[in-house]
Amino acid sequence: MKIKELKAREVLDSRGNPTVEAEIELADGSKGRGISPSGASTGEKEAVELRDNDAKRYGGKGVEKAVSQLNNEVARSIGNADFDSQAAFDHFLIDLDGTTNKERLGANAILAASIAFARATADAKKIPLYRQLVEREQYIIPVPCMNVINGGRHADNNLDFQEFMIAPHHAPSFKESIRMGEEVFHTLKNLLKSKGYFTGVGDEGGFAPNLNSNEEAIEVILEAIHQAGYTPGTHISICIDPATSEMWQNGRYVFYKSSQKQVSSEELIMLWDKWIKQYPIVLLEDGLGENDWHGWKEMTIALGSKVELVGDDIFCTNPKIIAEGIRQGIGNSVLIKLNQIGTITETLDAVKLAQENNYNCFISHRSGETEDTIIADLVVATNAGHIKTGSGCRSERVAKFNQLIRIEEELGGKAFFAGLNTFKI
Template sequence: MTAAVRRAVVYTILNSGGGRAAEAEVTLADGTVGCGSAPVAIKPGAREARRSSGLAVGEPVPAAIASEVAGLARTGATDQAGVDGWLADRVDRLGADVTLAVSLAYARAAARSAGVPLVRHFATLAGTHPAFPGLLAAAVSGGIHGGSGLPFQQIMLATAAGPPSRTVPAVMAVYRRVEQALFDAGQASGYSASSGVVPDVDGAAAVFDVVTRAIADAGVDRDIGIAIDVAAEHLHEDGGYRLGGRLVKAADLARWITELTDRYPVVMVEDPFVASDRDAWVRLNGKLRERVTVLGDDLFATNSRYLDPALAGGVLLKLNQVGTLTATVYTAVRARESGMAYAVSHRSLETEDTAVCDLAVALGANWIKVGGPRRGDRVTKYNQLLRLERDTAAWAQ
């Protein structure tokens, strides 16, 4: 399918933190219009592409950005690969959030022009068979997301892959129990950007106890496990890792993580170390791989050139880390060919855009990371997954 661009324009909208986000609108030669917007991180990883500068809500988009994006209509690009190739050459100048917004806007316009659902369009681009992923739902938030004594960024509920009509209620049942237990005990101070409960407790063990008990009390211990986002880049200090008042070595952190996986129903550990601690990655991945997926986020930054199954058993895919749909899909395909798991992820400062849901289903991802089921910026992702199940007949060909 070919679809030439007639017009491309960028705007600014609000993100879930009240800051600004890039939104793009692309009009094809046949008059079909598509729109896309891009989330951003509270604190981007060292390896991910930079975001734009100069955008502000209520103010004109800087002329240099507006002019460059408008130039897409003069390139002659007529498919996603052509559009994204042009955008990839400009990520450093435009910012990955701007290029991603344009990339998603073009994808939506192309899907509408072809008369196919977005999830089917994504699957065709990737050469994959759609399937519903498991959920990674933030239950408790710490680290830079929580401002609490919990060093880890997220303690998540991890379901097996399956229809949202089964996985969403299971997550809700556990999340409510975690929420109630912490708030009723006066041990919660609110919600994080990702809608995980921010705990006010002494020590990580108390948090893991609450979550494990909630899973058991909900009667879903066969369906839900625990996933840990260590977010080690944000703990790294002076060659070690800051865990509260202690500075520990990679080996000490690995030992603690292993103890947690022995004591609690942990099925996934994300970013346990910084990228430079390669030996620690290899050792932990080798030790846990038979029962726990070690997942690389900042380690791989959704960039296929960093992928290495010896370091981690899976990769987290964040579209704005590389700035285009094509680059994200390519990394997913490479991961699958290498026998690695992959999960599609939201970001901390989100928009209403639900393309991550369509992409996760299109790729048949192992998981989709969507935050906790509170507040509109996260709930809209849950609702899109439920809609995709309801409309399965339209795209499951």
């Protein structure tokens, strides 16, 4: 695949902050475009975005430096080079950057180019993006895990925990699963309104009310599931991402938005155990912080046979860190975020490593999302079985749902909906 032109520009993400968009045109006229998302609660070991730090533009968040890197150094270095695979192109970018965390060119620039190349290649072959990413005989359409109540760093409310999600898994298809989820989402809005709660939404489209407790978030969701005509645990279950790395202070976890209470790792594990027994929770992401490796081991021993324990901040979609986590018996699932590692190739390597070691993979968006729908194709390509891309509103979120509806329709009998199989431990 000979690249004729690479160009980049500064565009906006869902928060109205700048991010990098790249376009690639191949010698045969095929084209592809990619946009890099951005996170708010980020892991310490994530690949590094390149920002301008110019206070006079976008409060220092501009990305003109990253754009310039693509338009100048990267474009010149590519020249008329041929790349025979996605891996060849991505490793070219990695080697050109020359750092361990992509800080020189910027992971936001590198990822945008990586996505653009994948789309251009798919266009050249006249195949769908998911098939360009991974060619297989049968694909799995994922269960959507919809973030219906936001807290933590994603909302200006009093909830310490970041994401309360519903997983409408008992359905014959993705299309019907989304219908179920949306019905609960709209029922929840009316229910919150009837209780006198605020129904504005947070960064990921979930409602962001001030509630009496973190537990009330789950209880009001369960009430909405009932009111929508479904049975919690049978038709629709609960997934939680408390984002506890944000709560970690001096070896303890601080309920920093509500009571200011401090608890140990053991006490937080006991809380999760209590919740799992009390509520139909099937997935717990980042139940402990990224630097609490000992706590993670204890949590995996205590809860690993009861629930899907997803590592986000602790793994950062990094194959080297994931390998160490597998060796130590940390969790049983890996959150997959493209911009945590910075290229499609490294992302697919992370998924392959996890799946070969019987870990689940949970494909994820970022809180600063874009209209780019690549994670919809990625979750199908990898047969990961479940995806989180936000709530039942905001176009940068539902764009991924709409893409999955199209993919399911296109594949027909060559795919099946993950449904209940996703959450069997």
